[in-house]
Amino acid sequence: MEYVYGIHTVESLLRRNPKSVQCLLLQVGRDDKRMAALLELAQNQGVAVSREPRADLDAMVNGRHQGAVARMSAAAVQEGSAASNLWRESDLLQAVENKKGPMLILVLDGVTDPHNLGACLRSADGAGVDAVVVPKDNSADLTPVVSKVACGAAEVVPFVRVTNISRTLQALQERGVWLYGADGGAEKSIYNSDLKGSLALVMGAEGAGMRRLTREQCDNLIHLPMAGSVGSLNVSVAAGVFLFEVVRQRSAPDK
Structure with a gap:
């Protein structure tokens, strides 16, 4: 049961x-x-x-x-x-090819805490994310805890488990999706980045961040400026800030 x-x-x-x-x-x-x-x-x-x-x-x-x-x-x-929001990699790539406007994809590279995954799904739903991608191994999966934290988002946000994150990221790049990796050591700020086109936001694991190969595959690395003494945010909080900056930029009137 x-x-x-x-x-x-x-x-x-x-x-x-x-x-x-x-x-x-x-x-x-x-x-x-x-x-x-x-x-x-x-x-x-x-x-x-x-x-x-x-x-x-x-x-x-x-x-x-x-x-x-x-x-x-x-x-x-x-x-x-399977009948609703559990996608295969092929479903994700087909969605990219079929969508008329810019895609917004959240890639979680090794987030293992179910509470963080649930919170990320909740933010993803609120920001209108087209899909959330996770690796099949070394990652939290959809569980009752995730569903509880996500408050309904786990049942509606397209969720994609992939065998090889690197291969999936490459396939997205080949279809015109830019990869933006969240990295505290990046020179470029999220607020100085153009996030209006099709993109995949790549977030790393709690504490360790993105794996080296994932980081190297990203087209752009961006950081979230921190004004206080704390050097970083929880991955789910950071994901929410990044995602809604994308929403803000895309909804702002053209000058």
Whole structure:
């Protein structure tokens, strides 16, 4: 069994992929407006609902469930993802070739903390990212923790696991996507960079940053100016700042 939990995450799942949910488990005694809305949504989608004691829900998941847990089989999780936002590398490249306007892709080169991955997905959704790319090895994967932190974004943002990041980056370059690597030691600032064209923002692992070969493959290295005594930001916070600078530049009127 797989469990997805948290009111926002469960609501998103019920709206976008209700067939993957075997049963919605709601905490006994919670009858507030948010819980009533979740119950009504589940009933409208034909999803079975069971009331469970809080202690039982606590034992099912390792996190703050807010009184709402969706129970799914592992097969349903994989099938649901494949039908919605779990892409292959070929899907990503096809999307690049088909899109009329500039692409915005987030590449996470070895982010292993599920909380950071979930936060990156949430920022990616807010910034209108076309896809998030991660390596199959040495990277966090979509898990209930990621879904909880992402608050629904894990079910909608196209998510691409690739065997070879370097090969994928090269394929993107060949299709006109510029690679911008986030590097604290870079000379060029994000605010002095033109980010209006098709680009992939490459973020490195927590602490270690990008791998050497990934860094060397980037077309441009850019840094985020830091005014205080702290030398860097958490990868998910930095990703959000970088992504929304892209959004700001693309939405600014031409002078």
